[in-house]
Amino acid sequence: MYGKRSRFLTIMLVVGMAFFYVPMILLVIYSFNYSRIVPVWGGWSTRWYGVLFESEEVWSAVGLSLEIAVLNATFATLLGTLAGLAMVRFGRFKGRTLFGGMLVAPLVMPEVITGLSLLVMFITLKQLVGWPAERGFTTITIAHITFSLAYVAVIIQARLTGMGQTLEEAALDLGAKPFRVLTAITIPRLAPGMVAGWLLAFTLSLDDLVIASFVTGPGANTLPILIFSRIRLGLRPDINALATIIILFVAVCVAIAALIMFQQQRRAMRDEQIANREVA
Amino acid sequence: MAGEPTASDTPWLDKDAEPLIRIKGITKKFGEFIAVNNVDLDIYQGELFCLLGGSGCGKTTLLRMLAGFETPSSGTIVIDGADMSQVPPYERPTNMMFQSYALFPHMSVEKNVAFGLKQDKVPNDEIADRVDDILKLVELQDFKARKPQQLSGGQRQRVALARALVKKPKVLLLDEPLAALDKKLREHTQFELANIQEQVGITFVVVTHDQEEAMTLSSRIAVMDKGEFVQIGTPTEIYEFPETRFVADFIGSANIFEGEIVEDGADHVRVSTSLGEIYIDHGQSTKMGSRVWAAIRPEKIHLSKKAPTKSGPNQAAGKVDDIGYLGNSSIYKIRLDTGQIVDVTSPNQIRPKSRTHGITWEDTVYLNWEPSSAMLLNK
DSSP: OHHHHHHHHHHHHHHHHHHHHHHHHHHHHHHTBOSSSTTSOOOBOOHHHHHHHHOHHHHHHHHHHHHHHHHHHHHHHHHHHHHHHHHHHSOSOTTHHHHHHHHHHHHHSOHHHHHHHHHHHHHHHHHHHOOSSSOSHHHHHHHHHHHHHHHHHHHHHHHHHHHOSHHHHHHHHTTOOHHHHIIIIIHHHHHHHHHHHHHHHHHHHHHOOHHHHHHOOTTOOOHHHHHHHHHTTOOOHHHHHHHHHHHHHHHHHHHHHHHHHHHHHHHHHHHHHHHHHTTO | OOSOOOTTTOGGGOTTOOOSEEEEEEEEEETTEEEEEEEEEEEOTTOEEEEEOOTTSSHHHHHHHHHTSSOOSEEEEEETTEEOTTOOGGGSSEEEEOTTOOOOTTSOHHHHHHHHHHHTTOOHHHHHHHHHHHHHHTTOGGGTTOOGGGSOHHHHHHHHHHHHHTTOOSEEEEESTTTTSOHHHHHHHHHHHHHHHHHHOOEEEEEESOHHHHHHHOSEEEEEETTEEEEEEOHHHHHHSOSSHHHHHHSSOOEEEEEEEEEEOSSOEEEEETTEEEEESSOOSOOTTOEEEEEEOGGGEEEESSOOSSOOSSEEEEEEEEEEEOSSEEEEEEEETTSOEEEEEEEOOSOOSSSSOSSOTTOEEEEEEOTTTOEEEOO
């Protein structure tokens, strides 16, 4: 009985893992295919990696995407944190419900609608004030901040609610003025949430195709836009190579995150041991 | 009432004494809910004052109003002559010890304790000295570099106390200071807390739901119920001279019997109750025939297997319904002929010769109590 069940579980595990990883493994394998036509195997080769590294277009897209992602993550974290603080710590202010609704709107709104409405806004703005003169880096960054900050705000709100207000009250009670409480207690306590928010905003921006397509202009190709436009003309081996590099990059990031978490867990366990030692 | 008071020990009896904290007509409403209802209270310098009550009675709300975290709906709080209504928490001469301790997890013990002094721009070397002194007082001088997570519950409690004391506030507010400790440590810490209070001479206002804690710690106790004070007095007054059935029942336990005054003398009262006639050997301001309640503490009832030699007041008979053996004492539930259950506690002063008790289930037993034991309550 037990053996049977265990075999069933093993099969389900294999099927599940295959579901997740077979596409990626195929992609990685085909990136080492010598043949120009993707589904035709032409032997192992790193030819397409060479092609990729020589392509200026790809590198400028990578650069643009990273620039936008970093700028977006930073501003989204800043604004999202402030929005979260306003929602959780400022009690009932006028328009709070509306503000809260608008804050999460990008989470539930279809991306095409967000993209379209932002495009309409940029066009209107250009007609009215002449800015932004050209669509591209600036407009994509603004668009990304708009929807990323919603995610950050949600993370910050959850963390603030979970933290409770006691520590801030304790600081106030000990004579710290409200701004000092924010810098000495609230922000350090929020830091893990802010880092998580920053990383999420960074990833969201790096990942976004739909909204960027709406608000970009001539010549400003982010990495997803570039990949998608090339794929439309058929599968290409150099794109497989690019995707493989991205997978490797993400895997390394995840491994580092796991390592940090493991170390934190160990530290918490050690703290607990130290605490318990003296009780006796 | 209790002993011969001297002015310094019992400032609340001195009509000319100036209270350190004067609470006047304080009401706090949360929407429709009235958490604290029009209370008045004076607390004097050097007191260890307990606000005692069940959950939701408003004691914590009152404490938070003293700290400045809640704004009263009406009424005034004056601390050391200054009206507190417009004073934010960070400018009040109070410090608070939180129930969860609220230690800053990202700071060491030393930084936690120094935090309050830093806000006041105290010079660095003075901060170091004062932190050292206070950590010595709570016996944590060797733990300066530890983070709160690296401390046991009792140590955290002492850091919280040190952090609140180091600023030498005029009033220290303590919210359930011992609730998070286990029983043994709590008993030990009760005395330690009272000792520290005596050493530093700061007025303590303690919120607690634990009546035993309130009894051991306090100079005076205010018993709260539904946002109001039911009785304010010394532990002895509250225990031996409760004014209402609520207090008699909430502090310790009490057997309460409804009755009617049948004789009202200058130096004695006779009450007719379902427990029989109760004779009380001191006068009370009551009216003949008025409805009253007589309360008798379980430990003040004597239990005997021998029938009394003569009939009279202050005695009853019943059968043992249940026994709770606590080791140092036993609780007996005695079922009277009327079906009522009377609790009796009696110390186990004599070690039984055999492994069976002297008094056991379904034994017929006789109860009697001193003429001074019964407490007469008007409501």
